[in-house]
Amino acid sequence: MSKPNGKKVSMSKILIYLFLSLASLLSLFPFYWMFVMATSPSSAYNTIPPTLKPGNLLVENFQKVLGQVDFFQAMWNSFVICTIVTLVVLFISSLAGFAFAKFKFPGKNVLFMLVLTTMIIPPQLGLIPQFFLVSKAGLLDTLPGVMVVFFLNPLGIFLMRQYVSEAVPDELIEAAKLDGCSNFKIYRSIVLPIILPAFATLGIIVFTAVWGEFLWQFTVLRDPENYTIQVALAQLSNTRNIDFGMIMSGVFWATVPLLVIFLAFNRLFISSITEGSVK
Amino acid sequence: MAAINHSKVKKKRFMSEEKKDRVSGYLYIAPFFIIFAIIGLYPALFSIFLGFQKWNGLGPMTFVGFDNFKVVLTDPLFWKSVYNTIVMGIMGTAPQLVFGILFAYLLNLAFLKFKNVFRVTIFMPYITSMVAVALIFSVLFSDHESSLANYVLTLAGLDPVHWGTSEWGTKIAISIMVFWRWVGYNTIIYLAGIQSIPNDLYEAATIDGANKFQQLFYITMPMLKPFIILTVFTSTVGALQLFSEPTVFLGTSAFTRDEAMTIVMYLYRDAFKLQSFGTASATAIILLVLITVFVAINTLIASGYGRKKRGESE
Structure with missing residues (x-):
């Protein structure tokens, strides 16, 4: 009785491992393919059957990318935009989250509901006026012009309020008040150190979202000098003679740093993304 | 004292x-x-x-009442973009629901080894930007007969497809791309949901003689409902806002062909290619209405509203 049953279970176990391995393989294959193309000459693309072995043009293809767009400038621009946006959002969200979690003031609940409702407005609704607003302010085709719209982040306030009310005990705040601490001092020296883990969560969410955003960056940026990496990459395929090796090389070098950071901190990444959506 | x-x-x-x-x-x-x-x-x-003005972005605005809405709603290209968006939305997101739940269920199995390896590899596509994904897929699914996708088709004895220019080729390629990038994200959400289900429910079911499949359908699925509603909500909103993937995938022909033009691409084209900001704004308002309606319908379906009602009337 128990013997055939055990065999059956191990059979289904094998099937499950096979299925998950196949899924992982399909998940990884485009990355591998990107690497193959990034190291192969353009002509490798016309061979039948397609080459599945990496070539030796890793450097040469990247040099072609550098001839097409200012890759490092674009990476730097994206990095600057994402860093500043992340810091600003962390500051604004934690301050407001702290206020919503710990202070009593008239209209608090209504205002918090308003914060939540702002999440529902799709970004495309404001796209055109935002474009003219940024252009009126003289920020069209500048990095600050890209940044400003990302400063609005209701999710950040929601997460921070949640975290502050769970992690910061009321007694601690009361005690600090008795000692004569100002509210901002309480924020700086009591609340901030406690909510640092939440900063990591929100920071990862904001940074990756802004890094990958395309529509707004594509709309605001015109001068190649100001391109972010996403806009620069999109330009690679806008040439008349499409060079797949060159395109994939650009994508490869733009993706590798991200993948390395992700693989190094994968648990933190995955738990952050989950928390950001499930809370 | x-x-x-x-x-x-x-x-x-x-x-x-x-x-x-x-x-x-x-x-x-x-x-x-x-x-x-x-x-x-x-x-x-x-x-x-x-939405109620005629404006080219530079000159004065003139009030035109509902004209912009009339122009958009009678434009066959607008309806084509609505159709494209819905078709790609369904093909790109609906399979994610099924595979996401399946992956999450399997990844949570007690005996499974290398859990984190599977979890990381399935989640990895989400880390790549949409532009990078679209470029990789534009190479995998290029029109050439020697593109990998066409090679696989010819191996299966099928004709090569024009992935960049045909009605269904573009939609299928873009849907596969959306699926590939997002399925891991949904898996992680469902996994968090499955892990929040108390273990004694499964223990009790095992004692009652329920097999794994029964447990999946009668415990896991119902307990996952709030997480399913969440992903249906985000998938619906995301699908209706599709822009980067088709735009980058199609490259130079993105705004001149209509096989994969989405609503947001139609809006973008009106505004920034044709300088018709009034009709573009009208499209934005229509998009808002569409999102509201679809989100309402889909979340109602996902919360099993229909089933409950039928159950009551019986």
Whole structure:
């Protein structure tokens, strides 16, 4: 009785491992393919059957990318935009989250509901006026012009309020008040150190979202000098003679740093993304 | 004496403390609301205003009533973009629901080894940007007969497909790309949901003789409902806002061909290629209505509203 049953279970176990391995393989294959193309000459693309072995043009293809767009400038621009946006959002969200979690003031609940409702407005609704607003302010085709719209982040306030009310005990705040601490001092020296883990969560969410955003960056940026990496990459395929090796090389070098950071901190990444959506 | 003095001080401070808290409260939430007023509320209202104006972005605006809406709603290209968006939305997101739940269920199995390896590899596509994904897929699914996708088709004895220019080729390629990038994300959400289900439910079911499949359908699925509603909500909103993937995938032909033009691409084309900001704003308003309607319908379906109602009337 128990013997055939055990065999059956191990059979289904094998099937499950096979299925998950196949899924992982399909998940990884485009990355591998990107690497193959990034190291192969353009002509490798016309061979039948397609080459599945990496070539030796890793450097040469990247040099072609550098001839097409200012890759490092674009990476730097994206990095600057994402860093500043992340810091600003962390500051604004934690301050407001702290206020919503710990202070009593008239209209608090209504205002918090308003914060939540702002999440529902799709970004495309404001796209055109935002474009003219940024252009009126003289920020069209500048990095600050890209940044400003990302400063609005209701999710950040929601997460921070949640975290502050769970992690910061009321007694601690009361005690600090008795000692004569100002509210901002309480924020700086009591609340901030406690909510640092939440900063990591929100920071990862904001940074990756802004890094990958395309529509707004594509709309605001015109001068190649100001391109972010996403806009620069999109330009690679806008040439008349499409060079797949060159395109994939650009994508490869733009993706590798991200993948390395992700693989190094994968648990933190995955738990952050989950928390950001499930809370 | 000392005790009285102390309580007096405390009381005095407490009174002013309340006022201080009130001021701090408003002060600390002010930055968000100022930014919201400028970046969120004003543009949203201005968009609605623009929807009723004729404007090329430079000259004066003229009020045209509902003309912009009439123009958009009678434009066959607009309806084509709605059709494209819905078709790609369904093909790209619906399979994610099935595979996401399946992956999450398998990844949670007690005996499974290399859990984190599987989890990381399935989640990895989400880390790549949409532009990078679209470029990789534009190479995998290029029109050439030697593209990998066409090679696989010919191996299976099928004809090569024009992935960049045919009605269904573009849609299928873009849907596969959307599926590939997002299925891991949904898996992680479902996994969090499955892990929040108390273990004794499964233990009790095992004692009652329920097999793994019965457990999946009668315990896991119902308990996952809030997480399913969440992903249906985000998938619906995301699918209706599809822009980067088709735009980058199609490259130079993105705004000149209609096989994969989405609603947001139609909006973008009106505004920034044709300088017709009135009709583009009208499209934005219509998009908002469409999102609201579809989100309402889909979340109602996902919460099993229909089933419940039928159950009641029986």
